[in-house]
Amino acid sequence: MKHQMIKPYGDTLNDGIVQLSFTLPVEYSEKAKKAAELYASQLNLENIVVAHASRIADNFTFFIIYASAVPMLDYTSVVSTEVKVPHMKIHQINRLIRDKLKRKIVAVGAAIGSDAHTVGIDAIMNMKGYHQDYGLERYSQFRAVNMGAQVTSEALISKALELNADAILVSQTVTQKDTHIRHFTELVELLEAENLRGRFILVAGGPKITNELAIELGYDAGFGPHTVPSMVASYLIVKILEKEGIK
Amino acid sequence: MARLRINSRQVSRMKKLATEISSDVQELISRHSSVSIERTILRLYGVDGVDEDGTPIPNLVADRVKEKEGIENGISHFFAKTMAKTGKSSQKTAEMIVGGKIDFSKLDKVPQEKVIQTETALVDTALHVLDSSRERKHEKETTYPSPKPPLRYLIVATGNIYEDRTQAESAVTSGADIIAVIRSTAQSLLDYIPHGPTTEGFGGTFATQANFRIMREALDRISEKEGRFIRLVNYASGLCMPEIAACAAYEDLDILLNDSMYGILFRDINMKRTFVDQYFSRLICARANIMINTGEDNYLTTADAIDNFYTVTTSQMINEAMAKKAGLSEELIGLGHAFEVDPEIENSFLYELAHAQLTRQLFPRSPVKYMPPTRYKSTDIFYSHTLDTLFNLASILTDQGIHLAGILTEAIHTPLMQDRHKSLSSINYVFNTAASLKDEIEFKRNGFIEKRTRQILGQAEKFLKEIQKKGLMKVISEGKFADIKRSKDSGKGLDGVFEKGPLYSNPIMDRLEQDIE
Ligand code: B12
Numbered sequence: 001m002k003h004q005m006i007k008p009y010g011d012t013l014n015d016g017i018v019q020l021s022f023t024l025p026v027e028y029s030e031k032a033k034k035a036a037e038l039y040a041s042q043l044n045l046e047n048i049v050v051a052h053a054s055r056i057a058d059n060f061t062f063f064i065i066y067a068s069a070v071p072m073l074d075y076t077s078v079v080s081t082e083v084k085v086p087h088m089k090i091h092q093i094n095r096l097i098r099d100k101l102k103r104k105i106v107a108v109g110a111a112i113g114s115d116a117h118t119v120g121i122d123a124i125m126n127m128k129g130y131h132q133d134y135g136l137e138r139y140s141q142f143r144a145v146n147m148g149a150q151v152t153s154e155a156l157i158s159k160a161l162e163l164n165a166d167a168i169l170v171s172q173t174v175t176q177k178d179t180h181i182r183h184f185t186e187l188v189e190l191l192e193a194e195n196l197r198g199r200f201i202l203v204a205g206g207p208k209i210t211n212e213l214a215i216e217l218g219y220d221a222g223f224g225p226h227t228v229p230s231m232v233a234s235y236l237i238v239k240i241l242e243k244e245g246i247k
Numbered sequence: 248m249a250r251l252r253i254n255s256r257q258v259s260r261m262k263k264l265a266t267e268i269s270s271d272v273q274e275l276i277s278r279h280s281s282v283s284i285e286r287t288i289l290r291l292y293g294v295d296g297v298d299e300d301g302t303p304i305p306n307l308v309a310d311r312v313k314e315k316e317g318i319e320n321g322i323s324h325f326f327a328k329t330m331a332k333t334g335k336s337s338q339k340t341a342e343m344i345v346g347g348k349i350d351f352s353k354l355d356k357v358p359q360e361k362v363i364q365t366e367t368a369l370v371d372t373a374l375h376v377l378d379s380s381r382e383r384k385h386e387k388e389t390t391y392p393s394p395k396p397p398l399r400y401l402i403v404a405t406g407n408i409y410e411d412r413t414q415a416e417s418a419v420t421s422g423a424d425i426i427a428v429i430r431s432t433a434q435s436l437l438d439y440i441p442h443g444p445t446t447e448g449f450g451g452t453f454a455t456q457a458n459f460r461i462m463r464e465a466l467d468r469i470s471e472k473e474g475r476f477i478r479l480v481n482y483a484s485g486l487c488m489p490e491i492a493a494c495a496a497y498e499d500l501d502i503l504l505n506d507s508m509y510g511i512l513f514r515d516i517n518m519k520r521t522f523v524d525q526y527f528s529r530l531i532c533a534r535a536n537i538m539i540n541t542g543e544d545n546y547l548t549t550a551d552a553i554d555n556f557y558t559v560t561t562s563q564m565i566n567e568a569m570a571k572k573a574g575l576s577e578e579l580i581g582l583g584h585a586f587e588v589d590p591e592i593e594n595s596f597l598y599e600l601a602h603a604q605l606t607r608q609l610f611p612r613s614p615v616k617y618m619p620p621t622r623y624k625s626t627d628i629f630y631s632h633t634l635d636t637l638f639n640l641a642s643i644l645t646d647q648g649i650h651l652a653g654i655l656t657e658a659i660h661t662p663l664m665q666d667r668h669k670s671l672s673s674i675n676y677v678f679n680t681a682a683s684l685k686d687e688i689e690f691k692r693n694g695f696i697e698k699r700t701r702q703i704l705g706q707a708e709k710f711l712k713e714i715q716k717k718g719l720m721k722v723i724s725e726g727k728f729a730d731i732k733r734s735k736d737s738g739k740g741l742d743g744v745f746e747k748g749p750l751y752s753n754p755i756m757d758r759l760e761q762d763i764e
Contacts, residue, residue, distance in 0.1 A: 056668040057417030114433030
């Protein structure tokens, strides 16, 4: 296959221009500016211009730098792992469920752990939906139960068992100090410990979630910013048919 | 100054409705107390510290009394009796109770007058804590020049109190007047206050009395260096509202986030618990000269700002009425609101001006607190910075009391030092460049902005009438605030609320209430 080598673009192909800003824990001075330049050179940048430097506190200096990045990347070697199912519309999804699965899909969702952010999970599950795309509650062929936020993993699992759910939808917004990783992992471990992992399609979501990260954490799929409910619904019906061996 | 024409008779009618609503809630408050209120009494009597598991002594004492004696009649009298018996300090007495060294059955032998004497002395100590904090603040207010509003309010949220201190100092260097230490996630659900300096928080730093002190000392130092009084903020919300207020009084905090409904709506804390706790915490704030900030801005993060701004106005009136019941003067009631209209809507800035100016004029003496755009912040930090610039303009133009700095990285992470610096440089620029703009312009009669404010007042009055008729708790249970439903007998912390017994007394509360009148 042909290689396609790329690097950042400013105003001329392959000029490699990047902008970056950072703070160094040193007092503003000529020496500090030199340090910023040298540091940038260690990041594999050249033609470094320390465009701006200012003192933002005792012993802290802020920099804005423009430079040319050295390395090139072969674009053909890049693989991304976003969820790959055809994105269908609400009526297509409902029809598919009715015709093929012949029963409603049951999905239980929550923001788990200490996370109090509900807007993300609500956007996917509640009637109103997100960006003119109706939420799962609006689907005639879905039974969607949104448990809200600050829900424990135990409570979420027991609800999923009680309703005999097909899918568990989990949201995490707070990511500082990897809080989300801890919460996501705790849920998977609990499911595994109870031998329940295979029973549900497990979907993670949130502003810092990628499909790749979700899979790494033991989930079936992950959805990040700008997800609309129909993407999730499309994914769920395709996966459930696959899981149940229905063609 | 540019002013909207608003119907003052309508406003008085609305405030009267709000007072009636709060009186109805007050009736419930007066019949109940909570474990947190009882622990607050112990804290103000001088009980502090934790056992080897990190459980606070005030919690251990309250639990022990609850188990052995029952807590329906309050902890104060019982504690005074025990102290009269031991003849030791309050701390020592508390430790003896926890250590099982008190024979509860022998306490009745203590002469009543000795108990009363001890209790009166304890209450005097408690009031002295609040009064001396008030005086120290007053002294700073007279030593340093009064800052020109809007006051620049910056948050720190590293999770580590020592890093917070570094971040706070840098914010002050760049122009901050107020520093708020954001609390760690889920602290609001802890039914105790953690102890000692802490360095591990998530999305914020634990509120502990030791952390309050560390930050207070740093800000006092920098106040002196800069010749400006730098105010310190924390959160009296969640399950420990009055206890946090007590710790804040000990450590001279200036402002507490303290809303009568936030915990119910956004943290699923039981309504009764929140209403009962907010009242005592506000009595403490009033006495210790701690300003409260309310949280109406949050409503607009879950409900649409155009359709639901009237709920902000309504809630501000109810919060104000409840705060006044606790003796807070208007100058100490910093009502909240926010710049949260969808920026893709044409003329969204006009809506923002209408909302901000309306809040300003409805509460002329309140240091109203204006919150920046958050929900429409993008991860495109360059775009987000322009949103904040317009927010800054709206703030200076409508003469806000407190201006919470918008941060360009709001949609990504809690602020870095450089983020705060960028934010302040935009604020400093706009506040300076448009300093007197408000004195040069007028709102067009019957223009878009005036009409919008009339619409909000109409909706809010109707809503207040509905609440007055149905009761506040019923309306909350119907999901009318922030699109969130909470019922009276669910939520966290319900088991810590109790109906007062026939002999209940809280002499600190009695004295604070007496002195309001
Ligand atoms: C609204 C909001 C709040 C509201 C939440 C109200 C509520 N009921 O949800 C309130 C005011 C209560 C709040 C509180 C806090 N917040 Co907040 N909040 C925000 C804010 C402004 C918007 C978040 C939002 O609603 N986005 C809109 C939704 C639709 O987007 P989304 O969540 O990304 O969801 C989409 C996708 O991710 C995906 N998705 C999400 N979940 C799921 C789940 C599944 C299964 C699927 C398939 C898809 C999916 O689909 C959605 C639609 O596309 C952000 C800043 C910002 N602009 O992003 C901060 C922010 C998220 N909050 C933050 C913090 C730190 C807090 C607090 C911890 C602060 C504190 N110390 O008190 C507290 C939370 C306490 C707690 N226990 O969690 C930080 C998080 C920092 C970090 N990265 O860790 C942010 C980024 C602000 C900041 N810069 O500091 N917050």
